[in-house]
Every structure is written in structure tokens, then in C-alpha cells.
Amino acid sequence: xxxxxxxxxxxxxxxxxxxxxxxxxxxxxxxxxxxxxxxxxxxxxxxxxxxxxxxxxxxxxxxxxxxxxxxxxxxxxxxxxxxxxxxxxxxxxxxxxxxxxxxxxxxxxxxxxxxxxxxxxxxxxxxxxxxxxxxxxxxxxxxxxxxxxxxxxxxxxxxxxxxxxxxxxxxxxxxxxxxxxxxxxxxxxxxxxxxxxxxxxxxxxxxxxxxxxxxxxxxxxxxxxxxxxxxxxxxxxxxxxxxxxxxxxxxxxxxxxxxxx
Numbered sequence: 001x002x003x004x005x006x007x008x009x010x011x012x013x014x015x016x017x018x019x020x021x022x023x024x025x026x027x028x029x030x031x032x033x034x035x036x037x038x039x040x041x042x043x044x045x046x047x048x049x050x051x052x053x054x055x056x057x058x059x060x061x062x063x064x065x066x067x068x069x070x071x072x073x074x075x076x077x078x079x080x081x082x083x084x085x086x087x088x089x090x091x092x093x094x095x096x097x098x099x100x101x102x103x104x105x106x107x108x109x110x111x112x113x114x115x116x117x118x119x120x121x122x123x124x125x126x127x128x129x130x131x132x133x134x135x136x137x138x139x140x141x142x143x144x145x146x147x148x149x150x151x152x153x154x155x156x157x158x159x160x161x162x163x164x165x166x167x168x169x170x171x172x173x174x175x176x177x178x179x180x181x182x183x184x185x186x187x188x189x190x191x192x193x194x195x196x197x198x199x200x201x202x203x204x205x206x207x208x209x210x211x212x213x214x215x216x217x218x219x220x221x222x223x224x225x226x227x228x229x230x231x232x233x234x235x236x237x238x239x240x241x242x243x244x245x246x247x248x249x250x251x252x253x254x255x256x257x258x259x260x261x
Contacts, residue, residue: 063088
């Protein structure tokens with residue numbers, strides 16, 4: 001049975017195309033130091049590794065330095081995986097913090113870093129094996145593709161340009177658009193028409209489930225990237241959702257006919 005290939009492929013960026021874990025930690029640590037002022041501004045050896053493992057719990061930027069705080073406070077990893085939102089809220093409340101101020105500080109820290117050392121900042125990001133070649137292949141195909149991400153579009157553009165990929169301005173839908181991803185997909189669908197076939201690749205199961213709940217987006221094919229920022233438990237749970245497909249990096253780099261096997 002033949003598979004109807006997409007008219008448009010929508011891709012998340014972090015956790016699908018790009019692995020930014022090192023940059024995430026370094027920016028989060030610099031921000032952490034501004035709020036908590038540790039006696040030693042060099043993080044201990046295992047802090048980054050714990051942060052990398054726990055990265056799937058993060059939804060919004062301000063949570064990153066708070067996650068470092070939770071690790072330093074000795075909160076068990078399993079508790080963080082199970083109860084992160086409550087833990088983050090408790091830390092913010094008990095330490096009299098302001099989520100908005102943490103977020104602004106994080107963005108400012110990143111901006112200053114980029115302004116002072118763009119090349120050094122770019123070098124902290126790795127593209128997953130095969131994805132750059134796949135994107136370049138897509139650019140020569142009849143399938144239109146866009147990036148739908150919570151990362152700021154200007155950062156995405158800089159990282160892609162370093163890989164020799166230059167996308168039209170409207171094909172990177174970033175944080176600055178200030179709307180949920182399902183709304184961006186809705187807008188894309190309205191532009192393409194009802195007969196369009198959209199496939200969306202994302203590494204956060206929660207995001208895919210939010211798309212699944214939109215009645216007018218039920219025809220959008222959803223794929224969870226198993227190489228991204230998600231847990232084994234989330235990957236195993238995909239079988240519970242008939243409209244979500246688990247996608248491996250090997251499948252991603254192959255023809256669309258292999259994506260649903």
C-alpha cells in the first residue's frame with residue numbers, strides 16, 4: 001500500500017535537528033550564578049550530566065537554571081521526572097524568585113554571549129547525524145518544509161547558516177511568533193488548503209498531544225523523534241496513541257515510505 005507523502009513537513013528544531021544540550025547547560029549555569037552566586041563558578045563534574053538527563057522536563061527557558069538549583073539541592077532525579085512543575089514552583093516560591101526575571105536574565109545572558117563570541121556559541125551546538133543532509137535533500141524536493149520551534153528564529157537561522165542552509169524568512173516560525181505550535185500548524189494548513197498533507201516531527205510528546213486535541217488538525221500526521229529530549233517512558237507510551245508514530249533517526253533520513261513502518 002502506497003503512502004501519501006506530505007505536502008509540507010514541519011520540523012521542531014532543538015531535539016529534532018539540533019542537539020543544544022551543551023549550550024543549554026552553559027547558558028543555564030551562567031544564569032544560575034547570577035541569581036545564586038555560588039562560591040565556585042566552575043560547576044562540578046557530574047552536574048552537566050544530570051542536567052542532560054533531566055532536560056526532557058524543561059518546557060520554558062526560565063526553568064533551566066531552576067533545574068540546576070533542584071539538582072544542587074539534592075532532589076532525586078525520579079522525583080524531578082515525576083513532579084517537575086510542582087518542584088519548580090516550590091523553589092521559585094520558597095526562594096522568592098521571579099520567573100519572568102529569570103527568563104529575561106537567561107535571554108540576556110545568551111544575547112551577550114552571542115554578541116561577544118558568536119562562533120564560540122555556535123560551536124556548542126551539534127546537528128544530529130544525517131539531519132543536515134536530509135534537510136538539504138528536502139530543499140531540492142517538491143515537499144515544502146518549515147521549522148516550528150520555541151527557539152528564537154534568529155538563533156535557528158544562525159545555526160542553519162553555519163551548515164550552509166538558508167531558509168526563506170517565513171519558513172522559520174520561532175519563539176518570537178508567541179503562539180503555540182498547534183496554532184502555527186493551523187495557520188500553515190489554512191494557507192495550503194484542506195487537501196494539504198502535513199507531517200509534524202517533534203521530540204516532546206506533550207506538544208504532539210496538544211496538536212492531537214485540535215479537532216481541525218486531526219489529519220496532521222504526528223511523529224515523535226526518539227532521538228530527542230524525551231524519556232523511554234514517553235517513547236514506550238506512543239503505542240497508546242494511534243495518531244502518533246515513533247520515528248527513529250534512521251527512518252527520518254530515509255524516504256517517507258519508511259517513516260510508518
